[in-house]
Amino acid sequence: MLMAGAMALSASFASPAIQAAEPVKIGMITTLSGGGASLGIDIRDGFMLGLKMKDGKLGGVETQVIEVDDARKVENAKQIATRMIKQDDVDIVTGIVWSNLAMAVVPSVTRAGKFYISPNAGPSALAGKKCHENYFNVAWQNDNLHEAAGQYVTDKGLKNVYLMAPNYPAGKDAIAGFKRFYKGNVAGEVYTKLGQVDYAAELANLRAAKPDAVYFFLPGGMGINFVKQYSQAGLSADTPLFGPAFSFDEGILKAVGDAAIGVYNTSQWNKDIDNPANASFVKAFKEAYGRSPSLYASQGYDAALLIDSAIASVGGDLSDDDKFRNALRKAEFESVRGNFKFGSNQHPVQDIYVRIVHKDGDTVTNKIVSKVFTAHQDAYATECKL
Numbered sequence: 001m002l003m004a005g006a007m008a009l010s011a012s013f014a015s016p017a018i019q020a021a022e023p024v025k026i027g028m029i030t031t032l033s034g035g036g037a038s039l040g041i042d043i044r045d046g047f048m049l050g051l052k053m054k055d056g057k058l059g060g061v062e063t064q065v066i067e068v069d070d071a072r073k074v075e076n077a078k079q080i081a082t083r084m085i086k087q088d089d090v091d092i093v094t095g096i097v098w099s100n101l102a103m104a105v106v107p108s109v110t111r112a113g114k115f116y117i118s119p120n121a122g123p124s125a126l127a128g129k130k131c132h133e134n135y136f137n138v139a140w141q142n143d144n145l146h147e148a149a150g151q152y153v154t155d156k157g158l159k160n161v162y163l164m165a166p167n168y169p170a171g172k173d174a175i176a177g178f179k180r181f182y183k184g185n186v187a188g189e190v191y192t193k194l195g196q197v198d199y200a201a202e203l204a205n206l207r208a209a210k211p212d213a214v215y216f217f218l219p220g221g222m223g224i225n226f227v228k229q230y231s232q233a234g235l236s237a238d239t240p241l242f243g244p245a246f247s248f249d250e251g252i253l254k255a256v257g258d259a260a261i262g263v264y265n266t267s268q269w270n271k272d273i274d275n276p277a278n279a280s281f282v283k284a285f286k287e288a289y290g291r292s293p294s295l296y297a298s299q300g301y302d303a304a305l306l307i308d309s310a311i312a313s314v315g316g317d318l319s320d321d322d323k324f325r326n327a328l329r330k331a332e333f334e335s336v337r338g339n340f341k342f343g344s345n346q347h348p349v350q351d352i353y354v355r356i357v358h359k360d361g362d363t364v365t366n367k368i369v370s371k372v373f374t375a376h377q378d379a380y381a382t383e384c385k386l
Contacts, residue, residue, distance in 0.1 A: 023062040024311060024318065027084035029077055029105065030095035031070035035195050036094050036220035037297050038251040039097045040069075046297035047094070048286055049281075049308025050304025053083070057233040058304065059311020066090065070101060072195075077101040078108070078310050091318050092117060097296075099123040099142060099170040100194075110134040113321070115328070119303040122294060123169045124176070127347050128380030130361075134321075136328055136346045138306050139299040140268060141378035142170045144313045145244040148266040148352040149215060150181035153242055159184040162211035164202065164226075166218060168193035174217035174244070180379060187211035197225045203233050215242045223247035224255045231259035245269075246368075248357055249294040253364045260357045260364060268350050269298045269337045270368050277334040292365070298336050309333040322329055339375065345384035 027353040031040030044067060057063055066088055070077040077096065084090045085108075093109045094117045096102045096236045102121035105262040109116045126132075127141045127222065153161060161184060165171035171191055179186070187209045190202055206214060215236075218226045223246070230241060236259070245267030253260055271292060281301055285293040293301075306328065311318065312325035331342050343349045352373040355366040 025090040026065050027090035027093045028067045028095035029070050029080050031072045034071050042294045042296035043300035046300030047304045050301045058308040061316040074104045077105050081105045097133045100168045117303050119299045124173050124380050127345050128383030131345045131384035138303045141347045142173035145266040146174045147181045148179030150178040152354050154183045156210045160187045160212040162187040162214045163189045164216040166194045170193045199226050199229050205245045213240045219246040223252050245295045250292045263357045268352050275338050278336040281336045300337050305333040341383045343377050345381040349375050
């Protein structure tokens with residue numbers, strides 16, 4: 001585990017009430033090394049950009065971010081969370097990329113009376129029966145983008161689809177979400193090892209199944225390896241590939257290159273969504289980091305803006321949990337994705353799009369093709385008793 005740093009910044013102008021407020025401490029547990037590090041780095045960079053654009057003060061209050069690398073290991077994440085709660089006395093925890101880490105950490109954070117704001121992982125259990133009043137997800141519920149893909153593939157008239165995902169909570173949610181809206185036959189349903197890099201055996205079995213199409217969810221380096229190997233195996237010409245945005249974000253596309261061109265993927269965000277907040281974010285991110293923002297960066301940024309709006313709403317005073325919780329629920333910020341509100345289980349109700357990977361000059365990137373869902377609510381909200 002690496003203590004990557006802490007940041008405490010101040011702004012020049014604030015109301016007397018907010019100036020008197022205690023500094024806000026935010027613990028960021030995310031993946032900054034090893035497999036999947038690019039996802040955590042993007043979340044971290046998006047969040048810190050949001051803080052920078054608020055002059056270093058969320059809600060007008062001096063803000064300290066304690067940032068620690070979990071290296072995508074459950075035990076690391078649990079130990080970091082315990083230290084942040086007991087020693088650092090953070091007010092809010094955020095940053096976790098992976099659903100298995102979220103399942104291990106979020107309950108302990110909320111039991112301790114702290115708030116957890118998820119910028120990514122949205123396992124079904126935390127959206128349903130194990131929801132908690134102090135847990136908010138600003139990204140999605142895990143199934144959402146896969147549900148949209150299931151609907152889109154059905155609309156395309158594909159009748160026999162092969163399914164692949166890693167064997168961990170988000171992988172199970174992915175396949176469940178796809179099948180919830182897909183109306184055709186499942187040619188095969190395969191769960192791979194988390195972190196797997198060689199898919200030769202899976203590709204051989206896939207070829208033998210002769211599906212109409214393949215839907216897969218393999219985030220980070222897993223997706224890079226799979227898409228390259230899929231193309232090298234010559235499958236792209238006859239068997240179209242579909243996936244969620246997790247497998248086709250900017251970092252992955254940079255690594256995969258032309259092998260991804262023509263693939264359709266679902267997302268609640270893209271850099272070409274036309275609203276002032278998104279235009280400002282995309283421009284500022286490129287200027288700050290010298291690269292285009294990814295989906296993960298947009299979620300980190302929105303997480304910072306959500307916290308900013310809630311702290312401002314309570315005048316910088318986080319001592320009343322009920323007031324702060326209600327301020328978070330209102331979600332009074334301009335999301336980069338456009339329309340955004342929380343459902344009854346404190347997960348997003350939002351529009352979801354289908355994108356296509358294309359070449360813009362020398363850059364392989366995404367563009368929105370159409371909207372699949374409008375104001376989509378996840379399937380687990382009815383199980384949450386908040």
